[in-house]
Amino acid sequence: MYSVRITELEKELKNGRKIFSGLNLELEESSLTALVGASGEGKTTLLNVIGLLDTDYSGQVELFGQKVNELNQTEMARLRNQQIGFILQEPLLIKNMSVRDNILLPTVYLDKSLRKSKDYYLARAEQFADQLGVSQVFDQKPATLSGGQKQRVTAIRALINDPQLILADEPTGSLDEENAKIIMDLLKKLSREGKTVFTVTHDSHIASQHDRVLQLKNGNITVKEN
Numbered sequence: 001m002y003s004v005r006i007t008e009l010e011k012e013l014k015n016g017r018k019i020f021s022g023l024n025l026e027l028e029e030s031s032l033t034a035l036v037g038a039s040g041e042g043k044t045t046l047l048n049v050i051g052l053l054d055t056d057y058s059g060q061v062e063l064f065g066q067k068v069n070e071l072n073q074t075e076m077a078r079l080r081n082q083q084i085g086f087i088l089q090e091p092l093l094i095k096n097m098s099v100r101d102n103i104l105l106p107t108v109y110l111d112k113s114l115r116k117s118k119d120y121y122l123a124r125a126e127q128f129a130d131q132l133g134v135s136q137v138f139d140q141k142p143a144t145l146s147g148g149q150k151q152r153v154t155a156i157r158a159l160i161n162d163p164q165l166i167l168a169d170e171p172t173g174s175l176d177e178e179n180a181k182i183i184m185d186l187l188k189k190l191s192r193e194g195k196t197v198f199t200v201t202h203d204s205h206i207a208s209q210h211d212r213v214l215q216l217k218n219g220n221i222t223v224k225e226n
Contacts, residue, residue: 001029002062003165003196004050009059011045019045020057021219027198029164032191034199034207036224037216043200046216047167050198051084052076064164081109085158087183089170091150093142093157100125100138103157110161121160128156132182148179155186166190168199172206184209 004027011020019042027033037043048054049061052068055076061068064083071079093102103125107115129135132152137145145153151171158166168187172180184206191197191211199210207213207224215224 001065003027003029003031003064004198005060005062006050007060007062009049009057009061011042011049011057018219020059023059023220025214025221027165027196029196030191030194032188032197032199032211034201034210034213035216035221036201036204036207036213039202041216042219043216044169047169047198047200050165051086051167052080077109078111081106082111082114082161083164085161085163085166087151087155087158087166087168087171089173091142091154093150093153095142098139098141099134099145099153102142103129103153103160106157106161124162125156125160128159132156132186148175148182151175151179151183155183159190164195166195166197168197170200170202172201172203180206 004025006023006025009020009023010018012018035043035046045054049057050063055068063079066079068076094105097105100122104118104121107121126135129138132155134149134152134156137149142150142153151174155171166187171183171187175183187197187199188209199206201207213224214221
């Protein structure tokens with residue numbers, strides 16, 4: 001079963017440059033895959049396509065067996081919030097909200113029919129916080145956190161709704177070795193638990209810790225020897 005299947009993806013930028021030229025990609029359930037490539041090749045753009053943030057392309061994208069072009073905007077937003085978690089290099093935390101409220105924010109947008117109790121999500125957040133060593137900052141504002149703490153909080157927020165697909169865009173790019181290991185260990189654990197993890201990275205050491213490494217070059221993807 002594939003979490004992601006992309007067939008003959010084509011996309012041009014506003015300047016007319018073709019960034020994807022018949023790109024094909026399949027990500028199996030519980031896979032741990034890294035994507036490498038030079039700056040400007042379109043790695044983040046591809047994540048945006050998979051994450052339903054960019055629909056300006058031709059070709060076919062399927063997520064969990066659903067054809068994206070058959071979904072309306074509301075259905076895409078619902079799928080994104082329920083099944084996709086984004087871990088970004090730059091933590092986009094809301095400054096005037098506590099760490100706890102930042103983490104719980106995605107639960108507000110879940111369908112009422114799927115939403116569990118606030119106590120359930122709080123317990124889930126606290127469990128992740130204990131694992132990642134940030135439980136002591138739950139009541140603080142983001143401005144008081146270190147870069148590594150912000151990144152770990154962002155990861156917990158991405159996972160709070162228990163998504164099946166994790167999209168990580170340079171998740172260790174601004175971290176020291178210790179914090180990078182914490183995030184990488186988390187991604188490995190998620191894959192072992194059945195989640196699909198797709199990581200964009202420039203770090204060859206981080207890439208080598210994935211089960212499969214792909215390279216994006218000249219609009220297409222090839223398998224890179226790991």
